[in-house]
Amino acid sequence: MNNELSTFNSEKVTNKLRSILSEHKGMVLDESILSKIDVICGNIEAELKKEGIETAMLFKDAEQSKKLKNFEERRQQERRKNDNITDVIGIGLCLLDKDLEIIWTNKTICDWLDLKESPVGSCCHDIYHCSEVGTENCPAMNVFKGGSGRIIETWITTKEKKRMCVQHVATPITDERGDINNVLMLTIDATESEKIVHRLLLLQKLGEAMQGTLHLDKLLHLILTCVTSGYAFGFNRAMLFLINKEHDVLNGKLAVGPSSPEEANQIWQDISSKYTSLKDILDELDHSYNIDTPFNTMTKLMVFSLSDGREVVASCVREKKPIIVKDAANDPRVTEEFRNTLGANQFVCVPLITKDEPKGVIVADNIYTGEPITEDLVNTLTMFAGQAALAIENAETYKRLADKMNQLTETQHKLIRSEKLAIIGSMASYVAHEIRNPLVNIGGFAKSLSRFKFTDQKIKANIDIILDEVKRLEIILNNITDFSKPPxxxxxxxxxxxxxxxxxxxxxxxxxxxxxxxxxxxxxxxxxxxxxxxxxxxxxxxxxxxxxxxxxxxxxxxxxxxxxxxxxxxxxxxxxxxxxxxxxxxxxxxxxxxxxxxxxxxxxxxxxxxxxxxxxxxxxxxxxxxxxxxxxxxxx
Missing domain, CATH: 3.30.565.10 (Histidine kinase-like ATPase, C-terminal domain)
Structure with a gap:
C-alpha cells in the first residue's frame, strides 16, 4: 500500500513540476514561479504526512532525488541573482501588503534608512516616518484604492551621516486577474536633482538682486557677498578684478572676507545669529557697502597686466574659462608674488564674460575651512559670473549715461547763463553808454563850480556831494562795462x-x-x-x-x-x-x-x-x- 501511494505521489509531484517547468521554459525563475513550486511541494508533503508516510520515502528513486536537488540549487541561484540585482540598481525597494505591512525589502533601502534589524512584518510608517500614513495623501493607500500614487519628497540621514533627498514612489503589483495585492515602494535618490533645482533657484534670486542694482560699488559688494555667503556659494574669501581697457590691465576693485581665522570665526558667528536667510544679508547691503579691511586694501593695490602670460588671473581672462588651482605652491601658472599675496594654496579663478567679451575675474578660496573646491560648485559659480558680468556692464553703462546727463545738464546751465549774461550785458552796455555822456557833463560842471569860492558853505557842500556821487556812478559804470564785455x-x-x-x-x-x-x-x-x-x-x-x-x-x-x-x-x-x-x-x-x-x-x-x-x-x-x-x- 505504501509503495503504491509512494509511486502515485511521486508521479504526481513529477508531473506537476514538469508542467510548471514546461510552461516557463526559457524564462528566469521569478518569485511567482518559485512560489507555485513551493505550494506544490508543501501540499504534497502535508498529504504524505497525513498518510503517515515520510517525505524521504517519496524520492527513493536516486534519479528523482538528484533532479529535485538540482532544481533546488537552481531555485536558490535565481533567488540570489534577483537579490543581487535589486541590491545594485541604486534604488530602494520595499514590498507592502494591503495592511501596509512590509513583506520584503532590498538591502539598499535598509542601508539608506540605517535599519539595524529586518523590517519585514513592520508597518511602512515605522521605517519611513511618513506623516501621510492613513491619510488621503498616502501614496501606497491611494494605489490600493485604484488611484495614482503621488510622489513624496523628503530628506533623510544615511548611516554615513550624509543628508540625502529622496523621492518615494508607489507602484502597484497585480495578479493574473488584475487585482492589486501588493504595492512596491520605490525610493529614489534625488539629491543631485534637488541640488540642481536649488542652484537654479539660487541663480534666479541672485540674478534678480543684481539686475536691480545700478550703483557699481554696491553691485560689486553684492556679487562678492553672494560668493562668500553660506546661504549661497559659501567661499571663505573672494576678490574681484575689472579690466581697464585704457591701460590693458586688471585692477583690483573689491575684496570680501576675513583677514584671520579669529576674525573668520567671529564674522560667521555674527552672521548666523543676525541673519536667517540670504535675503536678510542682501537687504543689509542697502545701508552699507563700504569695506575697510586689510584684505580689501591689499586687493585694491593689485594690478596685473593682461599681456603677462605668467599671471593666472590674466590667463583666466584671456582663455575665458575658469581655472581651479589645487596646489598653488607647485602650479607653474601661479607666480610667487600672487601666491604670497593671496596666501591660499587652493583657489579658483572665474572670468566675468558678457557677449563673449571679458569684463574681469573673480578669485575665491576656502583658506580657513579647507573645504575642497568641486567642479559642480565652479560650474554654478561660472553661471553666476555670467549674470554678474551682465549686471556690471549695465551698471557701467548707467554710470556713463548718468555722467553724460550731468555734463549735458551742466552745459545747458552754462549756455542759459551765458545767454542771460549776453542779454544783460548788451542791455548794460547800452545803459552805460547812455548814462556816461550826461554823467561826464555833470561831473565836468561840478568840477568847474568847485573852483569858485562861495561864501555860502552849503553850496560848497552840495557841490562836493555831487562830485562824490559822480565818482561812485563812474565806478558802477566801469563794473557794468567789465561785466558786459568780459575780456x-x-x-x-x-x-x-x-x-x-x-x-x-x-x-x-x-x-x-x-x-x-x-x-x-x-x-x-x-x-x-x-x-x-x-x-x-x-x-x-x-x-x-x-x-x-x-x-x-x-x-x-x-x-x-x-x-x-x-x-x-x-x-x-x-x-x-x-x-x-x-x-x-x-x-x-x-x-x-x-x-x-x-x-x-x-x-x-x-x-x-x-x-x-x-x-x-x-x-x-x-x-x-x-x-x-x-x-x-x-x-x-
Missing amino acids: IPEKINVQICEIMENTCTLMENYLQERYVNLYKEFEPDIPQILADPTQMKQVFLNILMNAVESMPNGGDLTVKITTVNKSIKIDIIDTGKGMTKESLKNIFEPFFTTKPHGTGVGMAVSLKIIEDHGGNINAESEWGKGTTMSLTLPTN
Missing part, C-alpha cells in the same frame, strides 16, 4: 600760489583795519597751470573782499590751496555771518547782492572767468557760522 583770457603758465600771495599782500592793510586774521595753507609743489594772471587776481580780490565784508566785527580768513584729482583746489573760508539758503542759491545771479552798496556783478563775473579757464566755483555757507568758497582749476 578773453590771455593764458600763460602761472603759479597760482604766487598770484594768491600777491593778492593777499595787496589786502594786508585793509585786513588789519577790519581786524581780520589771515591764515594761508599752501600745499608744497603745486604745479603750474595755464591761466590769465590778471583775471585770476580779479577773482581772488572779489571773493576775498566779500569774505572780509561779511565779518564787520573782525574774524578769521583762511586760504587753502591743494591738488585734488588732477585739479588745483582753492578754498577761501571765513567766519562771517554766512548766507541764507535763498542767498546761496542766487549768489552767482547777475545783479544779485545782499550789500547795501553792491552792484551784484562781482560773483557773476568771477564765475564766468573761472569757467572760461575750465574750472568751477562751489559755495557752502551756514547762517551765523561763515562761508566757504571752493574754486577748482584744471592742471596742465
Whole structure:
C-alpha cells in the first residue's frame, strides 16, 4: 500500500513540476514561479504526512532525488541573482501588503534608512516616518484604492551621516486577474536633482538682486557677498578684478572676507545669529557697502597686466574659462608674488564674460575651512559670473549715461547763463553808454563850480556831494562795462600760489583795519597751470573782499590751496555771518547782492572767468557760522 501511494505521489509531484517547468521554459525563475513550486511541494508533503508516510520515502528513486536537488540549487541561484540585482540598481525597494505591512525589502533601502534589524512584518510608517500614513495623501493607500500614487519628497540621514533627498514612489503589483495585492515602494535618490533645482533657484534670486542694482560699488559688494555667503556659494574669501581697457590691465576693485581665522570665526558667528536667510544679508547691503579691511586694501593695490602670460588671473581672462588651482605652491601658472599675496594654496579663478567679451575675474578660496573646491560648485559659480558680468556692464553703462546727463545738464546751465549774461550785458552796455555822456557833463560842471569860492558853505557842500556821487556812478559804470564785455583770457603758465600771495599782500592793510586774521595753507609743489594772471587776481580780490565784508566785527580768513584729482583746489573760508539758503542759491545771479552798496556783478563775473579757464566755483555757507568758497582749476 505504501509503495503504491509512494509511486502515485511521486508521479504526481513529477508531473506537476514538469508542467510548471514546461510552461516557463526559457524564462528566469521569478518569485511567482518559485512560489507555485513551493505550494506544490508543501501540499504534497502535508498529504504524505497525513498518510503517515515520510517525505524521504517519496524520492527513493536516486534519479528523482538528484533532479529535485538540482532544481533546488537552481531555485536558490535565481533567488540570489534577483537579490543581487535589486541590491545594485541604486534604488530602494520595499514590498507592502494591503495592511501596509512590509513583506520584503532590498538591502539598499535598509542601508539608506540605517535599519539595524529586518523590517519585514513592520508597518511602512515605522521605517519611513511618513506623516501621510492613513491619510488621503498616502501614496501606497491611494494605489490600493485604484488611484495614482503621488510622489513624496523628503530628506533623510544615511548611516554615513550624509543628508540625502529622496523621492518615494508607489507602484502597484497585480495578479493574473488584475487585482492589486501588493504595492512596491520605490525610493529614489534625488539629491543631485534637488541640488540642481536649488542652484537654479539660487541663480534666479541672485540674478534678480543684481539686475536691480545700478550703483557699481554696491553691485560689486553684492556679487562678492553672494560668493562668500553660506546661504549661497559659501567661499571663505573672494576678490574681484575689472579690466581697464585704457591701460590693458586688471585692477583690483573689491575684496570680501576675513583677514584671520579669529576674525573668520567671529564674522560667521555674527552672521548666523543676525541673519536667517540670504535675503536678510542682501537687504543689509542697502545701508552699507563700504569695506575697510586689510584684505580689501591689499586687493585694491593689485594690478596685473593682461599681456603677462605668467599671471593666472590674466590667463583666466584671456582663455575665458575658469581655472581651479589645487596646489598653488607647485602650479607653474601661479607666480610667487600672487601666491604670497593671496596666501591660499587652493583657489579658483572665474572670468566675468558678457557677449563673449571679458569684463574681469573673480578669485575665491576656502583658506580657513579647507573645504575642497568641486567642479559642480565652479560650474554654478561660472553661471553666476555670467549674470554678474551682465549686471556690471549695465551698471557701467548707467554710470556713463548718468555722467553724460550731468555734463549735458551742466552745459545747458552754462549756455542759459551765458545767454542771460549776453542779454544783460548788451542791455548794460547800452545803459552805460547812455548814462556816461550826461554823467561826464555833470561831473565836468561840478568840477568847474568847485573852483569858485562861495561864501555860502552849503553850496560848497552840495557841490562836493555831487562830485562824490559822480565818482561812485563812474565806478558802477566801469563794473557794468567789465561785466558786459568780459575780456578773453590771455593764458600763460602761472603759479597760482604766487598770484594768491600777491593778492593777499595787496589786502594786508585793509585786513588789519577790519581786524581780520589771515591764515594761508599752501600745499608744497603745486604745479603750474595755464591761466590769465590778471583775471585770476580779479577773482581772488572779489571773493576775498566779500569774505572780509561779511565779518564787520573782525574774524578769521583762511586760504587753502591743494591738488585734488588732477585739479588745483582753492578754498577761501571765513567766519562771517554766512548766507541764507535763498542767498546761496542766487549768489552767482547777475545783479544779485545782499550789500547795501553792491552792484551784484562781482560773483557773476568771477564765475564766468573761472569757467572760461575750465574750472568751477562751489559755495557752502551756514547762517551765523561763515562761508566757504571752493574754486577748482584744471592742471596742465
